[in-house]
Amino acid sequence: MVLDVIMLLVAYPEWQARGRAEVLDVCGSELPNDAILRRMKVLTMIIHETLCLYPPVAFVVREALQDISFKRIEILKGTNIEIPIPILHQQPELWGQDTCQFDPERFAKGIAKACKVSSAYIQFGIGSRTCAGPNLAMIELKNFPVNPPEDEKRSSRQSKHTNV
Numbered sequence: 001m002v003l004d005v006i007m008l009l010v011a012y013p014e015w016q017a018r019g020r021a022e023v024l025d026v027c028g029s030e031l032p033n034d035a036i037l038r039r040m041k042v043l044t045m046i047i048h049e050t051l052c053l054y055p056p057v058a059f060v061v062r063e064a065l066q067d068i069s070f071k072r073i074e075i076l077k078g079t080n081i082e083i084p085i086p087i088l089h090q091q092p093e094l095w096g097q098d099t100c101q102f103d104p105e106r107f108a109k110g111i112a113k114a115c116k117v118s119s120a121y122i123q124f125g126i127g128s129r130t131c132a133g134p135n136l137a138m139i140e141l142k143n144f145p146v147n148p149p150e151d152e153k154r155s156s157r158q159s160k161h162t163n164v
């Protein structure tokens with residue numbers, strides 16, 4: 001997931017520049033903490049758009065505990081129902097015609113305004129069995145580009161001095 005964020009920031013230098021400007025503005029010389037990371041609006045938009053285009057989990061799965069009739073489809077007890085997250089995240093009628101384009105701007109006003117039906121954004125699942133760690137996941141995903149691990153910093157410093 002972190003690699004997806006980095007790959008997209010490399011492919012879209014304008015978003016990389018916006019993200020970097022925000023980090024320098026919000027962090028200044030301080031190390032990021034939870035409160036600082038929560039103020040990173042551009043980074044949040046970038047991560048939501050990345051999770052939307054490349055959801056790390058492919059399906060939300062539910063088992064029918066009884067026979068049910070859903071929109072004239074008869075579902076028998078014991079059937080596994082698989083909801084494909086990437087397909088739901090790329091429906092033009094929900095997200096607009098540019099749904100396959102990387103455009104974090106669609107999350108500028110939050111998740112509710114990014115999609116016609118906000119419950120169609122299910123990168124962390126949906127309902128009572130939704131993911132237990134979305135807050136930790138968001139902190140980790142924001143922390144990496146803001147405060148990369150020591151060996152990443154070292155290798156980026158080294159590459160500045162290497163004529164490759």
Ligand code: HEM
Nearest residue numbers: 001056057060061123124125126129130131132133136137
């Ligand atoms: C980008 C990171 C993550 C993504 C995309 C993700 C996504 C998901 C999804 C789609 C589900 C299934 C939800 C459903 O069936 O409705 C799930 C379940 C779960 N996730 Fe995550 N997750 C992430 C990170 C984490 C982290 C960091 C933790 C723990 C610290 C965590 C703990 C769990 C647990 C315990 C469940 C099972 C919940 C249940 O069945 O009641 N996840 N996650």
